[in-house]
Each structure stands twice: as C-alpha cells, then as structure tokens.
Amino acid sequence: MRAIAGAAGILLLAAGQGTVAPLFPVAGATAEFPLVAAALVGWLRGVRATLIFVPAAGALTAALAGRDLGLYVVGYAAVVPALAAASEYRWPMGRWMGAAAALAAAGAWFRLLLVGAAVLDGADIAAGDVLRHAIAPGALADATFFAGAAAVVALIRSLHRLPLRGARSREALRWP
Amino acid sequence: MVAVARYRWWLATMAGLALFLTIAGRVGALTPLQSALLWLVEPVGEGLHAIFAPAAAVLSDIGELRRLQEENRQLRLENERLKAQVAELRQDTTRLQELESALGVIPSGGGQRLLAANVLAHDVSVLTHTVLIDRGSADGIREGMVVLSPGGSLVGKVIRALPQQAFVRLIDDSRSVVAVRIQETGIDGSLHASADRQLEVKLARGEVAAGATVVTSGLGGEYPPGLPVGKVVEVSGTPQDMFRTVRVEPFAQLAAAQTLLVLTSFTPQALAGN
Numbered sequence: 275m276r277a278i279a280g281a282a283g284i285l286l287l288a289a290g291q292g293t294v295a296p297l298f299p300v301a302g303a304t305a306e307f308p309l310v311a312a313a314l315v316g317w318l319r320g321v322r323a324t325l326i327f328v329p330a331a332g333a334l335t336a337a338l339a340g341r342d343l344g345l346y347v348v349g350y351a352a353v354v355p356a357l358a359a360a361s362e363y364r365w366p367m368g369r370w371m372g373a374a375a376a377l378a379a380a381g382a383w384f385r386l387l388l389v390g391a392a393v394l395d396g397a398d399i400a401a402g403d404v405l406r407h408a409i410a411p412g413a414l415a416d417a418t419f420f421a422g423a424a425a426v427v428a429l430i431r432s433l434h435r436l437p438l439r440g441a442r443s444r445e446a447l448r449w450p
Numbered sequence: 451m452v453a454v455a456r457y458r459w460w461l462a463t464m465a466g467l468a469l470f471l472t473i474a475g476r477v478g479a480l481t482p483l484q485s486a487l488l489w490l491v492e493p494v495g496e497g498l499h500a501i502f503a504p505a506a507a508v509l510s511d512i513g514e515l516r517r518l519q520e521e522n523r524q525l526r527l528e529n530e531r532l533k534a535q536v537a538e539l540r541q542d543t544t545r546l547q548e549l550e551s552a553l554g555v556i557p558s559g560g561g562q563r564l565l566a567a568n569v570l571a572h573d574v575s576v577l578t579h580t581v582l583i584d585r586g587s588a589d590g591i592r593e594g595m596v597v598l599s600p601g602g603s604l605v606g607k608v609i610r611a612l613p614q615q616a617f618v619r620l621i622d623d624s625r626s627v628v629a630v631r632i633q634e635t636g637i638d639g640s641l642h643a644s645a646d647r648q649l650e651v652k653l654a655r656g657e658v659a660a661g662a663t664v665v666t667s668g669l670g671g672e673y674p675p676g677l678p679v680g681k682v683v684e685v686s687g688t689p690q691d692m693f694r695t696v697r698v699e700p701f702a703q704l705a706a707a708q709t710l711l712v713l714t715s716f717t718p719q720a721l722a723g724n
Contacts, residue, residue: 286494292572338491354460358456399624408576
C-alpha cells in the first residue's frame with residue numbers, strides 16, 4: 275500500500291513539474307518540485323528514505339519533459355550525498371536547515387548539468403550568467419517552496435501535539 | 451564525510467543507471483514507454499493545471515495590478531488604431547482584387563493548413579523552454595514543423611514527434627535560432643534567447659528603432675518568410691558598434707501558451723530533404 279502511495283506521489287510530483295511549477299515562477303525561475311520533495315523526505319524520514327524516490331522521480335520527470343532520463347537521474351542523485359553530508363553537522367535552527375542546505379547544493383549541481391547539456395545542444399551563455407540567471411534564481415525558487423512546505427509540516431506537527439480543549443485522549447488529536 | 455561514503459555504492463549504481471537510460475533513450479528504446487506514460491499522466495496534468503491555474507492567475511494579477519491597468523489602457527488605444535488599419539487594409543484588398551481581375555493576374559494560393567493542439571505541459575528549465583502538445587505523428591506532425599500562436603505569430607518548432615504527442619521548442623529557448631528581418635527597414639538578423647529567456651536580435655549592421663516589427667526572413671528554409679515574431683522594445687549601442695543588442699518582445703504569450711497551431715502546409719528544408 276505504501277509503495278502504491280509512494281508511486282502515486284512521485285507521479286503527481288512529476289506531472290506537477292510540467293503543469294504546476296511553471297505557473298508559480300520565483301525570480302523568473304521554476305522550482306524543481308521533485309528535488310524539493312526529496313529534501314523534505316530526507317528531513318522528515320532520513321536519507322535512506324530517498325534512495326528509491328530520487329531516481330524514480332528523476333526518470334519520470336525527465337520522461338514527461340522529453341529530456342534525457344540519465345541527465346535527470348544524475349542531477350537529482352546529488353541530493354542524497356548532500357543530505358548525508360548535512361546530517362553530520364549540528365544545524366543552529368534544527369535539521370530542516372541541513373535539508374535546505376542540501377537542497378541548495380543539489381539544485382546548483384542539477385542546474386549546472388542542465389546548463390552543460392544546453393550548451394552542448396547549441397545554447398549560448400556567458401560564464402557569469404550561469405550563476406546570475408541559472409543557479410541563483412533556481413535556488414531561490416527551490417528555497418521558497420521548501421520553506422512553504424516546511425512551514426506547513428511544522429504547523430501540522432504543532433497542531434498534532436497541541437492538546438485541544440475537550441479532547442478525551444491524545445489519539446483523538448491524530449490526523450486521519 | 452563518513453555518511454557520504456556510506457552511499458558510494460548507491461552513487462555508482464545511479465551512474466550506471468543514468469548511462470543505461472541515456473543510451474536507451476538515444477536508440478529510441480524508451481519511446482513506447484514514454485508515450486504510454488504521457489498518455490497515463492495527461493489527465494492528471496490537466497487536473498492539476500485546472501486546480502492551480504486560477505490561484506496562479508490571482509497571485510500574478512495582485513502583483514501586477516498597476517502594470518496591467520496601464521497595459522489595458524495601451525491595448526485599448528492600440529486596438530482602436532488596429533481597427534482603423536484593418537478597415538484601410540480591407541479597402542486596399544478590395545481595390546487590389548479589382549485591379550488584379552482587370553489586369554488578368556492570377557493570385558498565388560497562400561492558404562495555410564494549420565492543426566490546432568492543446569499544450570499539456572511546459573518544461574521551463576535553465577536555458578530551455580519546451581512544451582508538450584496533444585498532437586503527434588499520428589496526426590501528421592513531423593519534427594521541424596513550425597508552430598504558431600492562435601494569433602498567427604511564431605512560437606517555435608516541433609523537435610520530437612511521438613505517436614500521440616509532440617515536444618515543441620519555443621523561440622525563448624536558448625537553443626533556438628530564427629532567421630528574422632526588421633520589417634520596416636528590411637535588415638536581416640538572427641533571433642536568439644538570452645540566459646534569462648529574453649529575445650534578442652543580432653544585427654551586423656543597419657538602423658533599427660524601438661517599436662519596429664520583427665518577422666521571419668525565411669533564410670535557411672527553416673521558417674516561412676513573413677511570420678510575425680515580435681516588436682523591438684529596446685536598442686542598445688550605436689550604429690558604429692559591431693553588434694548591437696536589440697531586445698524583442700514576442701507577440702505570442704510564450705509562458706502562458708495553452709493552444710497552439712502547427713503549420714502543416716509549410717515544409718522546412720530539413721524535412722523537404724527527407
């Protein structure tokens with residue numbers, strides 16, 4: 275059952291990358307929903323939980339976008355070592371900071387790969403523009419969606435722990 | 451770095467998987483699987499778009515209310531001017547037909563065959579902008595065919611045709627190059643997209659002013675001549691400069707394209723050779 279739910283979630287994320295993400299550009303860039311989700315999974319469930327998610331999301335997103343599947347798998351894969359490296363440090367505001375840093379590093383790697391692929395395919399870009407127009411706006415877009423999702427998770431967690439007046443037991447406070 | 455070393459085997463597996471997928475994709479082994487996936491996800495994508503598009507529109511409008519009001523005012527004025535021009539052109543066309551008939555001239559058949567297609571998804575990645583449309587090789591779509599907006603201005607060209615869908619590379623994709631002409635002065639140039647997806651015309655010489663109309667020149671045979679592309683909004687540099695930056699605003703709304711027209715009656719030179 276969990277595998278089916280996971281597969282459906284990945285499918286939704288990949289479909290959302292082509293249909294929803296372009297509707298909400300941040301600084302002219304589109305967030306990478308699957309990468310943001312991978313960072314969230316890494317934060318909430320640990321690095322091991324992302325091992326299957328990352329290649330599946332990468333291959334599916336690339337297939338739906340008509341891109342090279344291998345490029346996306348290698349691009350998204352960076353989030354795993356980034357999350358693992360981040361897990362070794364004690365972050366000042368909690369583990370979510372580590373996940374955000376891992377997302378920034380993986381996003382930069384992924385976009386660098388995309389720039390490389392586009393240049394090989396005939397695109398013309400000055401070296402200085404890579405950071406200004408490719409990596410920085412993308413990182414901002416990813417960070418915005420990660421922060422939004424992290425805020426929702428934090429809200430759900432705080433509601434989950436909040437003892438409501440009239441509730442008979444802690445079980446009654448659980449989300450369905 | 452102990453934690454990273456723990457995933458060495460996984461990273462090596464991913465590198466192998468990526469290599470396998472790249473090779474399989476290049477030889478076309480994944481095409482049936484991709485077609486099936488796109489068919490499966492099409493309704494999901496449409497549903498997601500229907501849910502989130504109104505929210506995105508509201509957010510976008512809130513941030514740009516003042517600009518939209520000004521744009522609306524400008525458009526009203528332009529609409530009025532264009533209506534007057536249409537009336538004038540109608541008169542000219544009637545007069546031309548009368549003259550042609552009096553002189554016995556047979557007009558060339560300029561009928562275009564267009565195939566309407568819905569946009570299923572946008573891929574707006576770094577330096578790239580492609581869209582997925584719901585028409586494919588089964589509908590007569592072939593790679594290289596020219597794609598227009600509902601208003602008839604240039605949007606891009608088909609880069610890959612699957613049986614039921616096709617991928618279209620838009621003109622604001624950094625890999626696109628379009629041979630264009632400044633309509634008012636007849637100067638030729640090439641249209642490129644910069645890293646931030648702004649359209650720029652590279653002109654080797656000649657005068658150009660803001661407000662000029664950019665159309666396809668037809669040079670190279672990839673696009674038919676005379677297709678409207680956009681309007682010059684900014685020119686930087688002097689006529690003495692080797693290359694001047696000419697910024698162009700496309701007529702077609704590339705980021706919000708929902709319906710496109712594939713020009714099936716024009717055969718690009720690359721296709722004509724096959």
